[in-house]
Amino acid sequence: MSEYIIHELIALLFMAVALGMDAFSLSLAMGMQELRLKRIALIGFTIGIFHIMMPFIGILLGKVISGQIGNMTTIAAGLLLVGIGAQMAFSAFQREAKKLIQPFGIGLLVVAFTVSLDSFSIGLSLGISGVKTALALILFGASSMILSWIGMLLGRKVHGFLGKYSEILGGSILLGFGLRLLFG
Template identity: 30%
Template sequence: MNLSATILLAFGMSMDAFAASIGKGATLHKPKFSEALRTGLIFGVIETLTPLIGWGLGMLATQFVLEWNHWIAFVLLVFLGGRMVLEGIRGNDADDEETPHRHGFWLLVTTAIATSLDAMAVGVGLAFLQVNIVATALAIGCATLIMSTLGMMVGRFIGPMLGKRAEILGGVVLISIGMQILYSHFVG
């Protein structure tokens, strides 16, 4: 795989994390760049690891991974998105001081895992090609770091415009990503 193909793959793999990060940034009370970078690092590290895991699994058990990865991503994203929608509906009367200033580590890790399962599937596919999997995984992780950090900052500006509906919108985005993953699996 040449450099341009690797870069395109890397940024393509980071789009789910970018969309999720916009939602995460919109739900926080004026997130600082340090919080955006923290989110980008968490998403980037996980997005680096998942193609490596997928590559390893591809060497061992291709069929099982390909059969279940879309269902796992779908369930995680719908669960997280549904939780965000419910919290957004319940939190309509909250004032700005109750809006969180940062997301919990495990919530970000779970979201990052859910949005990176497609990278694991790509890793499975890369196991059958002559690619430098470490360089490709690092490229995917760096692109995700950049796009997730950028997404959080975009969400910072969208959040105040959306007000209390930001969390609901973020949840709908996660559910939509999950549905898109499942749809693309069945449609091909």
């Protein structure tokens, strides 16, 4: 029995880190925007909360409906990331251009929602499989929060080296990640 629990814990841990890598990529790009440490803490915490809420909603719905919704969430997340990344990269060439979505207020909620859409899809399948819900949600939230913090802190360091070109790099990362979601 304890061997089964260990195997399930390891599987959930790997799944949590894989889900958190999306948050890491996005956070690396956001960290290049010269964010303060308090903002970085808030963004990571918000992303962690969304990585708890979205799979929880997915688990609940997964018990009720089939997995056909999963593909639509991946497409929506991919399109949002392509749009945000393209706008971020192009705005680096224009001094007066405003960023479309910044990690403040509603923009922070949009960013956290976008990066956690894939965890919703995972939640759908976990709801069908009957996994230990509380453990999965805690691991998903903690790993995405920690990986977000690491990504933003690394992004701050990269921004110091690259200056204004870091926005182009950050936008390219988001654009590429969105395209990867759309086209596999």
